Amino acid sequence: xxxxxxxxxxxxxxxxxxxxxxxxxxxxxxxxxxxxxxxxxxxxxxxxxxxxxxxxxxxxxxxxxxxxxxxxxxxxxxxxxxxxxxxxxxxxxxxxxxxxxxxxxxxxxxxxxxxxxxxxxxxxxxxxxxxxxxxxxxxxxxxxxxxxxxxxxxxxxxxxxxxxxxxxxxxxxxxxxxxxxxxxxxxxxxxxxxxxxxxxxxxxxxxxxxxxxxxxxxxxxxxxxxxxxxxxxxxxxxxxxxxxxxxxxxxxxxxxxxxxxxxxxxxxxxxxxxxxxxxxxxxxxxxxxxxxxxxxxxxxxxxxxxxx
Amino acid sequence: xxxxxxxxxxxxxxxxxxxxxxxxxxxxxxxxxxxxxxxxxxxxxxxxxxxxxxxxxxxxxxxxxxxxxxxxxxxxxxxxxxxxxxxxxxxxxxxxxxxxxxxxxxxxxxxxxxxxxxxxxxxxxxxxxxxxxxxxxxxxxxxxxxxxxxxxxxxxxxxxxxxxxxxxxxxxxxxxxxxxxxxxxxxxxxxxxxxxxxxxxxxxxxxxxxxxxxxxxxxxxxxxxxxxxxxxxxxxxxxxxxxxxxxxxxxxxxxxxxxxxxxxxxxxxxxxxxxxxxxxxxxxxxxxxxxxxxxxxxxxxxxxxxxxxxxxxxxxxxxxxxxxxxxxxx
Numbered sequence: 001x002x003x004x005x006x007x008x009x010x011x012x013x014x015x016x017x018x019x020x021x022x023x024x025x026x027x028x029x030x031x032x033x034x035x036x037x038x039x040x041x042x043x044x045x046x047x048x049x050x051x052x053x054x055x056x057x058x059x060x061x062x063x064x065x066x067x068x069x070x071x072x073x074x075x076x077x078x079x080x081x082x083x084x085x086x087x088x089x090x091x092x093x094x095x096x097x098x099x100x101x102x103x104x105x106x107x108x109x110x111x112x113x114x115x116x117x118x119x120x121x122x123x124x125x126x127x128x129x130x131x132x133x134x135x136x137x138x139x140x141x142x143x144x145x146x147x148x149x150x151x152x153x154x155x156x157x158x159x160x161x162x163x164x165x166x167x168x169x170x171x172x173x174x175x176x177x178x179x180x181x182x183x184x185x186x187x188x189x190x191x192x193x194x195x196x197x198x199x200x201x202x203x204x205x206x207x208x209x210x211x212x213x214x215x216x217x218x219x220x221x222x223x224x225x226x227x228x229x230x231x232x233x234x235x236x237x238x239x240x241x242x243x244x245x246x247x248x249x250x251x252x253x254x255x256x257x258x259x260x261x262x263x264x265x266x267x268x269x270x271x272x273x274x275x276x277x278x279x280x281x282x283x284x285x286x287x288x289x290x291x292x293x294x295x296x297x298x299x300x301x302x303x304x305x306x307x308x
Numbered sequence: 309x310x311x312x313x314x315x316x317x318x319x320x321x322x323x324x325x326x327x328x329x330x331x332x333x334x335x336x337x338x339x340x341x342x343x344x345x346x347x348x349x350x351x352x353x354x355x356x357x358x359x360x361x362x363x364x365x366x367x368x369x370x371x372x373x374x375x376x377x378x379x380x381x382x383x384x385x386x387x388x389x390x391x392x393x394x395x396x397x398x399x400x401x402x403x404x405x406x407x408x409x410x411x412x413x414x415x416x417x418x419x420x421x422x423x424x425x426x427x428x429x430x431x432x433x434x435x436x437x438x439x440x441x442x443x444x445x446x447x448x449x450x451x452x453x454x455x456x457x458x459x460x461x462x463x464x465x466x467x468x469x470x471x472x473x474x475x476x477x478x479x480x481x482x483x484x485x486x487x488x489x490x491x492x493x494x495x496x497x498x499x500x501x502x503x504x505x506x507x508x509x510x511x512x513x514x515x516x517x518x519x520x521x522x523x524x525x526x527x528x529x530x531x532x533x534x535x536x537x538x539x540x541x542x543x544x545x546x547x548x549x550x551x552x553x554x555x556x557x558x559x560x561x562x563x564x565x566x567x568x569x570x571x572x573x574x575x576x577x578x579x580x581x582x583x584x585x586x587x588x589x590x591x592x593x594x595x596x597x598x599x600x601x602x603x604x605x606x607x608x609x610x611x612x613x614x615x616x617x618x619x620x621x622x623x624x625x626x627x628x629x630x631x632x633x634x635x636x637x638x
Contacts, residue, residue, distance in 0.1 A: 081502070102504075105505035112503075113499070117503075119492070121495075130489055130490065137485045144485065149486060
């Protein structure tokens with residue numbers, strides 16, 4: 001039985017990622033999310049074209065890539081905020097195809113947004129209370145009668161206060177969320193997402209616009225999510241953060257997944273360097289043979305004229 | 309010029325039936341616009357179906373009075389569902405366009421010659437309010453010295469202000485609850501609410517229906533008080549007056565629409581009386597500047613100006629929270 005236990009623990013979380021292939025779309029020992037053939041086009045532009053991807057349970061997975069690689073679009077597709085043109089994906093084996101975003105959240109996949117969406121004219125504590133699920137007082141017929149939901153509201157408030165204390169927002173409890181700084185809003189959004197008790201937390205650029213001091217504490221918070229047994233998937237441009245906390249990195253470029261692997265292996269991967277800097281970034285243009293180029297161009301022009 | 313006379317005219321209107329109708333319409337709008345952020349520009353339509361729900365059931369279909377009352381609550385509910393299903397999934401501006409159009413369509417249908425047999429055409433319907441008048445417990449009117457109301461008006465006012473008070477209590481109870489919190493959150497950012505697992509569409513529909521039914525109560529009250537329904541009462545002007553009352557009092561406050569409506573009619577009637585006394589014969593404003601006919605419309609100009617100034621210097625209205633307005637952006 002002991003052997004079984006170790007067997008189990010070694011497949012989930014970061015430990016399970018040891019020795020996993022670094023080819024795009026590689027199989028994970030214990031995936032929480034599996035996506036297949038997801039495409040999304042905007043007019044003629046294919047924003048996302050992912051053949052296969054698996055996200056390991058209990059680990060922190062980073063989704064990186066240059067601007068316009070389709071990371072946020074992919075995020076929106078997974079969480080139901082946008083519908084793909086084709087493809088299927090599952091959370092814990094349950095298909096999420098065509099499932100409304102609020103139902104995705106209830107199934108345990110909760111996201112934050114690149115541009116933080118705090119509810120500006122509600123206080124911080126009200127923002128937090130909103131996150132709790134299964135509230136009786138949110139039903140229309142029960143709402144006017146406080147004795148039906150008052151007790152539950154107290155429990156929700158207690159949980160919210162604990163989370164606020166953990167995210168160092170307890171001093172801001174009664175302030176309007178709109179009066180918080182950018183970094184504090186990121187913290188509030190993350191704390192609010194935790195009110196839902198999600199199994200998978202999806203963070204869209206949690207570090208954007210956050211000062212270095214706050215960054216360190218945010219990093220700690222993201223790690224603590226993993227330590228609680230939650231899965232984290234985040235989009236990020238900040239390479240320090242990616243290197244520091246992620247167990248696995250998935251690289252997207254032009255809508256496709258071009259590489260994955262541990263942070264170290266990904267940063268040394270030629271495909272990743274090509275995606276960020278261009279395949280010919282180390283070719284010196286002055287070394288090109290000018291005469292040959294000229295001849296090529298002339299031939300092309302002549303060809304075009306013939307076509308007319 | 310008789311100051312007492314101006315005050316009398318103003319108070320009579322401020323406490324009178326008009327203020328009740330617009331208070332109810334504005335309470336409904338407060339749920340739509342103030343709490344949920346739904347831009348309903350067709351509140352007059354909800355008021356109209358509330359009034360016609362009663363009148364048509366009793367007069368055209370010969371239903372008993374109580375069924376007419378029930379129908380006047382059901383009709384706005386149905387209208388809310390019909391309007392909401394296609395539009396609540398869209399951006400807020402679409403709801404504004406659809407509701408204003410729907411309210412106008414309803415008014416024209418109610419006044420149309422083709423539907424005269426059902427809705428009574430432009431003359432409307434009457435003869436359905438007898439049970440309401442017979443229930444009047446008062447034996448005479450009331451004279452408070454400066455203002456006075458007749459026996460029928462007194463009965464209407466009693467019922468009307470009780471309705472307003474009940475609606476205020478309901479709104480207060482709902483808005484302090486988690487349900488109200490979801491509505492206010494939807495006003496701030498729908499997607500954030502969605503990402504937390506709330507069915508935004510269902511909440512918007514509930515808000516639209518509740519605000520519509522309260523607006524319909526205003527229509528029912530107007531129909532009972534006048535003992536008739538006339539389509540021209542339910543023009544877009546009614547919606548905009550209700551919005552003016554709401555903004556005057558302060559949106560997203562329980563008492564905002566009520567105080568706003570009282571103040572709105574106080575100003576309309578007071579200014580009207582003031583200018584009609586001041587202009588024309590015996591007035592202190594020479595007719596070169598303002599004639600009798602001009603005096604009757606100048607009150608709207610002054611009131612419009614007052615609302616503009618209020619929006620500039622006190623955008624939260626009379627009851628609003630300044631801090632809340634100061635926060636701009638997401």
